[in-house]
Amino acid sequence: MASIDRYNPVTSEIVAELSGIVGEKYVIFGDAEKLQAWSHDEVAEERYAHMPEVAVRPATADEIAAIMQLANREMIAVTPRGAGSGLSGGAVPLAGGIVLLTGRMNKVVEIDLANMMITVEPGVVTNEINxxxxxxxxxxxxxxxxxxxxxxxxNVAENAGGGKAVKYGVTGRYVTGLEVVTPTGEIVQLGGKLVKDVTGYNLIGLMVGSEGTLGIFTKITLKLMPLPTANVDLLCLFESAEQAIGAVPKIMTGSGIIPTAIEFMDRSAVRASCEYLNETIPYERAGAMLLITVDGSGAEQVEREYEAIGEMCLEAGAIEVYVADNFTTSERIWKVRRNIGEAYGIVTRYQSSEDLVVPISEIPALVTGMGRIADKYGVQIPCYGHAGDGNMHTRVVMNPDWPVEKWEKTLPVVLKELYELAKSLGGTISGEHGIGHKRKKYLPLVMAEPVIDVMRAIKKAWDPNNILNPGKIFDV
Ligand SMILES: Cc1cc2nc3c(=O)[nH]c(=O)nc-3n(C[C@H](O)[C@H](O)[C@H](O)COP(=O)(O)OP(=O)(O)OC[C@H]3O[C@@H](n4cnc5c(N)ncnc54)[C@H](O)[C@@H]3O)c2cc1C
Structure with missing residues (x-):
């Protein structure tokens, strides 16, 4: 099996063959400025970037199958890429070779109202589905x-989570069918429009979250839900992060209600996003906030539920609970939440975006522990995330007074301690952003070697030449 540096270079003959498959104007070769855009994802640190040798923009599964067959024949690595918004370096072409852009495959194949399913190509922007x-x-x-x-x-490749996972779960819950081009270039159909299907191994479950290492999705069938008709957001202000986060397990286990979302934001995270957006939500008075959503099929039920949750927050020490019951106000608050990452992204490139996940009862201990680690090493660790499902995001941000060498020495120590903290609380190192190559070396901290070996064996069975997205999750 080839190692990461033993792939063959992309020659002009291979470029000509790729042009024959997808059309000349859909092959980008020899243009470093353009190729540079596909050398990284949203991971800020430059050391995780790597240039592709060539980019291709196929339009069909047949074209992708032909590319994979060529890549196997010539021993050239292929890295699939969506929008490049990943936070673990998953779409980075570590071995150079071909970066396979899926943006042209953005058609809606079918909206099946009778079965409440939609089938789309992989390049559809998530928000457009709704x-x-x-x-x-x-x-x-x-x-x-x-x-x-x-x-x-x-989203399917990362099994993306997000703001509504507390009630609705993560991407994988909705994937009932996949058309996949295998790493060796066959086109296979997994599942379809069935709500239940136990015919053989759950290969859709295996593909979901495989981070572009086991196959390239070319059609995706998703289960849809009835649109909730009522929706209210609560913005609950607390004096301290500990108080706010301490309220989360109480709401989850004591209210008898499953909220749609419970998002946590500490003051520095809200401030960064508000300054970035030029927005004013009342963060100065609060050490931290919970953004809680309740939705349902009737205004009365939703009102009953949000009032009960609001009361619980007040009992848990909230200084104020604001109710947002119209789209404009809700969207203002959610925009602040959605832009925290972007806001930090422009502050400094010396930072690491993390994605720890623990059982919900351990969230207070996780947040306290992160504060302790920040103090111990003199770094900033602002904290925000999907608290309702135990998934806390954080950025480890360099102390601005430090020389870069000190940051580079300290960061791995801080990360190891954060990961060990999550593990000690029954958690792990990524809830939704994936391992990619950013967290690869830390995987053995939370996963036993025999289990990693099983994943290696699966990878080998699907991809005997290690052509598809090599160097991700684990080394083969
Ligand atoms: C501001 C911001 C907020 C974010 N919030 C969230 C969040 O709330 N929840 C969350 O889960 N993530 C979040 N992310 C991370 C990221 O958006 C998700 O991981 C997303 O699913 C990546 O989609 P993408 O199209 O950008 O994929 P890319 O970054 O292009 O690729 C990600 C991985 O998928 C593989 N891949 C892409 N397309 C295919 C395909 N068709 N077939 C097979 N493999 C493929 C790639 O090889 C790579 O390994 C956030 C990122 C940013 C920048």
Whole structure:
């Protein structure tokens, strides 16, 4: 099996063959400026970037199959790419070779109202799915904070979570069918429009979250839900992060209600996003906030539920609970939440975006522990995330007074301690952003070697030449 540096270079003969498959204007070769755009995803640190040798923009599964067959014959690595919004380096072409852009495959194949299913190509922007079906009283429940830019293919590959996972779960819950081009270039159909299907191994479950290493999705069938007719957001202000986060397990286990979302934002995260957006929500008085959504099929039920949750927050020490019951106000608050990552992204490139997940009862201990680690090493660790499902995002941000060498030495130590903290609380190192190559070396911290070996064996069975997205999740 080839190692990461033993692939063959992309020659002009291979470029000509690729042009024959997808059309000359859909092959980008020899243009470093253009290719540079596909050398990284949204991971800020430059050391995770790597240039592709050539980019191709196929339009069909047949074209992708032909590319994969050529790549196997010539021993050239292929890295699939969606919108490039990933946060673990998954779409980075680590071995150079071909980066396979899925943006041209952005058609809606079918809206099947009778079965409440939609079939789309992988390059459809996630947010657009709901625009297509809203008037039919349906909705797709996936809601990553990047939904205005990311593609549904990338969501399936990462098993994306997001703001509504507390009630609706993550992407995989909605994937009933996949057309997949295998790493060796066959086109296979997995599942379809069945709500239940136990025919053989759950290969859709295997593909979902496989981070572009086991196959390229070319058609995706998603289960849709009835559109909730009532929706209210609560913005609950607390004096301290500990108080706010301490309220989360109480709401989850004591209210008898499953909220749609419970998002946590500490003051520095809200401030960064408000300054970035030139927005004013009342963060100065609060050490932290919970953004809680309740939705349902009737205004009365939703009112009963949000009042009960609001009361619980006040009992847990909230200084104020604001109610947002119209789209404009809700969207203002959610925009602040969705833009925290972007806001930090422009502050400094010396930062690391993290994605720890623990059982919900351990969230207070996780947040306290993160504060302790920040103090110990003198770094900033602002904290925000999907608290209702135990998934806390955080950025480890360099102390601005430090030389870069000190940051580079300290960051791995801080990360290891954060990951060990999550593990000690029964959690793990990624809830939704994936391992990619950013967290690869830390995987053995939370996963036993025999289990990683099983994944290696699966990878080998699907991809004997290690052609598809090599160097991700684990080394083969
Ligand atoms: C501001 C911001 C907010 C975010 N919020 C969230 C959030 O709330 N929840 C969350 O889960 N993530 C979030 N993310 C991370 C990211 O948006 C998701 O991981 C998303 O699913 C990536 O989709 P993409 O199209 O950008 O994929 P890319 O980044 O292009 O690729 C991601 C992985 O998918 C593979 N891939 C892409 N397309 C295919 C395909 N057709 N077939 C097979 N493999 C493929 C790639 O090889 C790569 O390994 C956020 C990112 C940003 C920048």
């Amino acid at each position: 625009d297509l079906i809203r008037d039919d009283g349906l909705f797709y429940a996936g809601y990553p904070m990047s939904l205005e830019t990311c593609y549904i293919g990338g």
